[in-house]
Amino acid sequence: MSRATHTCPCGAELRFKQDLEKESGGTVARWNCKQCGTRVPPIVAEKIKHQHPS
Ligand SMILES: [Zn+2]
Numbered sequence: 251m252s253r254a255t256h257t258c259p260c261g262a263e264l265r266f267k268q269d270l271e272k273e274s275g276g277t278v279a280r281w282n283c284k285q286c287g288t289r290v291p292p293i294v295a296e297k298i299k300h301q302h303p304s
Contacts, residue, residue, distance in 0.1 A: 254297035258286065259288055260288060264290060265303075266303050267298065267299045270298060271283070
């Protein structure tokens with residue numbers, strides 16, 4: 251299984267769960283860039299949140 255990465259417009263490379271910030275409040279969890287708060291596309295976030303550095 252390949253690893254998903256997402257490069258945020260702020261320049262941060264999002265690779266692991268801890269690079270994301272969960273935004274709750276709705277029925278669907280939203281994931282944002284931890285650095286700047288920009289929304290991460292749900293499909294990408296879904297993959298990234300299962301990734302941990304090892
Ligand atoms: Zn960002």
